[in-house]
Amino acid sequence: MQLEDHAGDIIHKARAMSGVSTAAAARAAGVAEAELAAFEASGQDAQKINLAALAPPLGLHPQKLVGIAGGWRPAPQDLSRWPEIRGFTTAGDAFTVNCYLIWEAATRDAALFDTGLDAQPVLAVIAAEGLTLRHIFITHSHWDHVEALPKFRAAFPGVQLHGSSPKAPANQRNRAGESIPLGQLQIAHRETPGHAEDGVTYLISGWAKNAPQVAVVGDAIFAGSMGGGNDAWELAKQKVRAEILSLPGETLICPGHGPLTTVAEEKLHNPFF
Numbered sequence: 001m002q003l004e005d006h007a008g009d010i011i012h013k014a015r016a017m018s019g020v021s022t023a024a025a026a027r028a029a030g031v032a033e034a035e036l037a038a039f040e041a042s043g044q045d046a047q048k049i050n051l052a053a054l055a056p057p058l059g060l061h062p063q064k065l066v067g068i069a070g071g072w073r074p075a076p077q078d079l080s081r082w083p084e085i086r087g088f089t090t091a092g093d094a095f096t097v098n099c100y101l102i103w104e105a106a107t108r109d110a111a112l113f114d115t116g117l118d119a120q121p122v123l124a125v126i127a128a129e130g131l132t133l134r135h136i137f138i139t140h141s142h143w144d145h146v147e148a149l150p151k152f153r154a155a156f157p158g159v160q161l162h163g164s165s166p167k168a169p170a171n172q173r174n175r176a177g178e179s180i181p182l183g184q185l186q187i188a189h190r191e192t193p194g195h196a197e198d199g200v201t202y203l204i205s206g207w208a209k210n211a212p213q214v215a216v217v218g219d220a221i222f223a224g225s226m227g228g229g230n231d232a233w234e235l236a237k238q239k240v241r242a243e244i245l246s247l248p249g250e251t252l253i254c255p256g257h258g259p260l261t262t263v264a265e266e267k268l269h270n271p272f273f
Helices: 007-018 022-029 033-042 062-069 120-129 149-155 233-244 263-269
Strands: 085-092 095-103 109-113 132-137 160-162 180-182 185-191 200-205 214-218 252-255
Touching: 007 022, 007 033, 007 062, 007 233, 022 033, 062 263, 085 120, 095 120, 095 252, 109 120, 109 180, 120 149, 132 149, 132 180, 132 185, 185 233
Parallel strands: 109 132, 132 160, 214 252
Antiparallel strands: 085 095, 095 109, 180 185, 185 200, 200 214
């Protein structure tokens, strides 16, 4: 799976975060404005851009940005360590979005994290594995993460919804310090607003054979990048640092877009941090 953001996307986001104009960024990069704009759009011909000089004015880590442009990808994750996880990638017009199904082996009780755009692939696995969907956890209420919610609720009328939207009914809102059991698994949460007002990260622990905990992060952070700050960039970065990158390095990160990664990989390679 390709990264959600190429180096040009990262520069465009960082300019928005730092308030640096295209003209000022082009001067720092040693290119014409049109060349920088083309790079932001495509991520191609990185050798023409002085990324090491451009990164500091944008608040990016120079070597990490150069690494992204040079083809860095997170190491593939062996999901056999977590045999009761399935990731699903559904496609819209020119973009994809991820959702994740987990279950407890003994009880066959399942939880879904976001819904993606198409319920059918998830429902097929639920049926094939003999699961009962007990919970749906929403990382944030942007439409692409909840589009298929009505179909899941129709298939499992008793499913319990969890999220941090202030508009949700009280019995569907996450509560501070709450931990939801799913058989031997435990699902806790950390508030990670910024990209979305109701952004939240879910932490799943209690896996067999001491497998590391899993963090389903929505769009707070991607492999090598982060979600758009939507006028709350500093809050977004602060929450990622405090609530996600503070987790143990082996923690598996399941983002809303792009490939799986880990806390250790992002601390080493994500140019926003």
